[in-house]
Amino acid sequence: MPVQIRGTVLTLRRVDAYHALTLVAPAIATKFRPGQFITIAVGGPETSMLGRRAFAVHDVRPDHGGTVEIVFEARGPGTRWLASLRARDTLDTVGPLGRPFPIPRDPSSCLLIGVGYGSAPLFGLAARLRERGSSTDYLLGGDSAERVFGALTARRNGRSAAVATTDGSFGARGAVTGLMEQIIREARTDVIYACAPVPVLREVAAIAGRYDIPVQASVDVPMACGTGVCMGCVLPVTGTDGITRIVRSCVDGPVFRADLVRWDDVGTIPFDALGAPGWSARGEWGGGQPPHDRGVIRGVVPPGQQSYAG
Amino acid sequence: MPVQIRGTVLTLRRVDAYHALTLVAPAIATKFRPGQFITIAVGGPETSMLGRRAFAVHDVRPDHGGTVEIVFEARGPGTRWLASLRARDTLDTVGPLGRPFPIPRDPSSCLLIGVGYGSAPLFGLAARLRERGSSTDYLLGGDSAERVFGALTARRNGRSAAVATTDGSFGARGAVTGLMEQIIREARTDVIYACAPVPVLREVAAIAGRYDIPVQASVDVPMACGTGVCMGCVLPVTGTDGITRIVRSCVDGPVFRADLVRWDDVGTIPFDALGAPGWSARGEWGGGQPPHDRGVIRGVVPPGQQSYAG
Amino acid sequence: MPADMRARLGLTDLPNLVLSASGCAGAGRELAQFIDVARVGAVISKSIMAEPHTGNPAPRLAETPSGLLNSVGLQGPGMDAFLQRDLPWLLSRGARVVVSIAGQTIREFAGLATRLSDTAGVSAIEVNLSCPNAEDAGQPFALDPQRAGSVIAAVRGSARYDIPVFAKLSPDVTDIVAVASACVAAGADGLSLINTLLGMAIDPVTMRPALAGKYGGLSGPAIRPVAVRCVWQVRAAFPDVPIIGSGGVRTGRDALELLLAGASMIAVGTEIIHDPSACSRVLRELEEELAAIGTDRAADVIGQAHGRTPRGLAWRA
Amino acid sequence: MPADMRARLGLTDLPNLVLSASGCAGAGRELAQFIDVARVGAVISKSIMAEPHTGNPAPRLAETPSGLLNSVGLQGPGMDAFLQRDLPWLLSRGARVVVSIAGQTIREFAGLATRLSDTAGVSAIEVNLSCPNAEDAGQPFALDPQRAGSVIAAVRGSARYDIPVFAKLSPDVTDIVAVASACVAAGADGLSLINTLLGMAIDPVTMRPALAGKYGGLSGPAIRPVAVRCVWQVRAAFPDVPIIGSGGVRTGRDALELLLAGASMIAVGTEIIHDPSACSRVLRELEEELAAIGTDRAADVIGQAHGRTPRGLAWRA
Ligand SMILES: Cc1cc2nc3c(=O)[nH]c(=O)nc-3n(C[C@H](O)[C@H](O)[C@H](O)COP(=O)(O)OP(=O)(O)OC[C@H]3O[C@@H](n4cnc5c(N)ncnc54)[C@H](O)[C@@H]3O)c2cc1C
């Protein structure tokens, strides 16, 4: 169960392109499992920013009763505000939230893929995996060298660590997916964990699929509440019953089995999703057009066929 | 001419019930004259608070090219935000604004009346008055001892200094106006300067009127822009031509000749004000009712007789 | 002594008058991780449709200054699942439940009301009139007094006599009193206002509407002045009709503002997204506000701002 | 190379498309202490009435979350004083001037337009339709398509042919496109939107309306999503009618949002109260935004968000 607390800023420091923020938050630290995230209310008591900001937990430590560390990029107004904080400031913090990374029962060869700040949650996961006797290979990426987070730690702790950057300033030039197959073959990967932008995850899932390797993907979808009340963070995901549902990534994720996420339909309502306009509980098509003609509801829905109010 | 600058916080400290904030603001410090004020935008880059906050300048000093000190009470969200600042923070600051206290040409016996943070602007004024050979007597007040600002300085620099507090915790019990007549008689006061809430100023004006002593009153009326563009800070003031106008206290004040302010009509539109519904340029009454029946437009105006939109 | 915060909703006694607004409290379970749902005045359900409904594609939310734009599009499990799963759960936890209903035709609304009448534990029905009217090119019912009234008449006619029916109004109209009037005439036992304002945001990076649904409903503190005005106008016209006031309530002080304007109950919406324990915090803060002004019963401040004699202008005092 | 920011208003070339909104720039002199008024696209005057007018009693302003409520009530010196003092001053400083006019009857509006037609240096007339209609119980003209159209027809009929007439619309209507349509049909050369939203605040200390005028107009970033939506809807209906977009513009990015939605010019209002140099800052920031997206001419982005093919969803990229 998540808790809501006022966490106190212990330290805030620059790490290349990112900021690392350590919060004193015992109630969160003690419950946390790798892959879970926290949300923070930003902007102070009279804030104009109503959405909570979600961050993967990078590290938890026992000092001060329990601290939680996040690593973030100051990209928009909320994260810029966070970057302006100082020690002893306090933050309305909720966590731990979401489904953690599942850990394989038996020792396995695990490949951990992180892009940008997506690498942050992988190190805690790796520690847990190693505790259980698994091996960890890292594949980290980013736009440029200063946006590859944690390469040093990966080198130190991983069985192997590969890096790819878009501009080639560190490691191979290109996307992390360019290096994937080679690593999979060399490391005889059993399981992949990935935390990256949606297009990268989609590609990771496709490649892994060809090798029949299960992928646990942590998705980065815009969130507002993080607790499941706003229905803002939805993705189309197929259940083990074969039915596609529009699920909330904050409570049903952020970690999903990548083969169940309908990556090509992210940002759409697939026509065969439970409760979609064309969907029918009895398996009949509601309208006259054949299913493939109805396609998906994409982007701009004609007004009048939808409700803007909630 | 006022300027808009980013002032840097040099120091912020508690002074009894108040906070004293010193800003590095050379362009304002060099132009400032006692009685003028500055405005500050509060809440940071994504602020939800659009009104600028007005503060009398308490002190200017030459260090760092010129600093400006204000003294404020953290009473609402904007001033609470100001109270949370730290050295080196920067503030969008505009000043110096408004009409300063006029200084008598000839040496005079001046009584300076301040209530609460209203005392703040009096000390710079006193220095200027003494430079011109005038004497200064102080009469300071507040709800309680810790809300009387600057009594020590007043004792040190003034010819005399009297104090009154509502709860009697410092000086006489009651309002400053209770001590006024005695001081006026003893000090043979020629001119009064007063900075206090409107009801106190009204009373000061009434008493001084009986002794025929001119009062320069600095009014504390809610402001939003401080530069004259919003028309929010209006008061009914009679001109030397005998015509009452609805004037902006930020540009036509904050210092007014107290005998010209229509204290009883503050918060109303007197029927005989220039441009009031009953007013006519030719001195005839527009309607059928006698003037005294039309009264003033007070408080809630029937909708439809006014425009809410600007 | 803390003030008496109780309220009455038809036959149901509410422990307090701070409710959770429709669509902002999930199915109740999400909220229960942070607060005791039995201590919320009542939980207003997400608007329930007859069938399961996916809602709109993502992105569905955009942040705006002191506001939130949403085009969730009434995603929900449908009435069956609600009655089988969500309602019993809420009742088992001791919550009082107002069921918000959403239909695209008058018949659908009537059918939903009938279903709810066979069910125990429904404290009231809130009719979400902002739903698109399938028979009128998708225009929300709430925009037209006559259409709004027809929906309310149908729901009132189908709902069990002892379940109060509240009409939830949209502020996107020239004359909200006219819509309120039509709903009251059609038998509404109470009014709920305001729903979101029609708004839009453009993403400067994609240069396209930020929401997949293009338009969104604007909520949050940004709209509070509109909510206060609407509550005030409707209260002035119908001083005896209970009003659930919502729109930008963030603090106890905001709740007090709506009560003074004439709301008899308060619903907290967007602030739950921002602070999952908002309902209990707002209640506590409201108690403090009432204590500060020396009021024993929250009910005593309802509509007080309409008093004839101005209490004087604060800044003159 | 900085983008070409020019715009055209009837026969007048504007150096740029960032204007100061009516009622938020004083008589121009106040602004000139902080920025060069010759570099503002145009100064839209405070709405001018025929006679001097005191406006409403104080308090006239209340701060709300990301917004401001005002009931200034059109305080002003009247047309004579404006023509003798304020207009010549602005022209002497090299500013382009749009004169906003306010009347309480159709005849008054027509009379004001006639007066302005005898005057040199009026780049356009903006008709403030939110004025209370004395012949209709004080209902603002802007709330009724037919009444709004009548005012515009009268003004267009009285104004010199070469002075463009812009109708300033209120968002407080069920169907803003219907009002826009009536104004265009009546001869409006352009539309200005949006004016403030009707709102209200209660002072929790006095327990009375915070504004002496009770109701106030809500402005500022809080209302931007409503402004974007209104501009979008009107642009979709009348792609060839120039729109002055206003409502919560605080930054160059906000200005870009309104341009993309379909405004051809931008008016900055409340932000001038918050930042006296807002007009020049917004212009500079807009130039930077345009440079970032590689646009040579501001005019090229106008209405671009209406493009048919979605450019993809930002967060998928
Ligand atoms: C499960 C999860 C874990 C995350 N972990 C990290 C992390 O470890 N480090 C990090 O730097 N970032 C992380 N993010 C992304 C982070 O939440 C956003 O970068 C941040 O919210 C942007 O806030 P802003 O004010 O800077 O930007 P804005 O664009 O102004 O944000 C506006 C609104 O959109 C939401 N939003 C915008 N982009 C995102 C996004 N990519 N994800 C979620 N919400 C978004 C914000 O929450 C807010 O409500 C994570 C996101 C999720 C969902």
Ligand SMILES: Cc1cc2nc3c(=O)[nH]c(=O)nc-3n(C[C@H](O)[C@H](O)[C@H](O)COP(=O)(O)OP(=O)(O)OC[C@H]3O[C@@H](n4cnc5c(N)ncnc54)[C@H](O)[C@@H]3O)c2cc1C
């Ligand atoms: C000329 C002048 C000089 C002043 N000098 C001082 C000073 O030296 N020290 C000090 O503590 N205060 C001073 N004030 C009052 C100070 O401006 C207000 O206390 C402050 O703006 C309140 O802001 P807030 O956010 O705390 O309160 P809020 O009540 O949240 O303010 C909301 C809005 O109302 C306006 N407002 C509310 N009360 C006042 C008020 N009394 N005066 C002006 N605006 C108000 C604010 O500017 C803001 O726009 C002065 C006011 C004026 C007009």
Ligand SMILES: Cc1cc2nc3c(=O)[nH]c(=O)nc-3n(C[C@H](O)[C@H](O)[C@H](O)COP(=O)(O)O)c2cc1C
């Ligand atoms: C994400 C979201 C979903 C909503 N869903 C509904 C809904 O299903 N039915 C409804 O009547 N109102 C819905 N609303 C409107 C709220 O119930 C409320 O009336 C409105 O948001 C104003 O209150 P607020 O500012 O406190 O949020 C929704 C609002 C939000 C923000």
Ligand SMILES: Cc1cc2nc3c(=O)[nH]c(=O)nc-3n(C[C@H](O)[C@H](O)[C@H](O)COP(=O)(O)O)c2cc1C
């Ligand atoms: C204090 C104030 C006074 C205003 N006066 C007028 C006016 O006289 N005439 C008018 O048409 N609009 C007036 N407006 C409305 C603005 O011109 C503008 O349309 C509106 O505030 C929305 O833009 P904004 O959010 O940028 O302020 C006024 C607004 C404010 C805040």
Ligand code: FES
């Ligand atoms: S972020 Fe609100 S439901 Fe997931």
Ligand code: FES
């Ligand atoms: S504060 Fe805006 S005119 Fe004085």
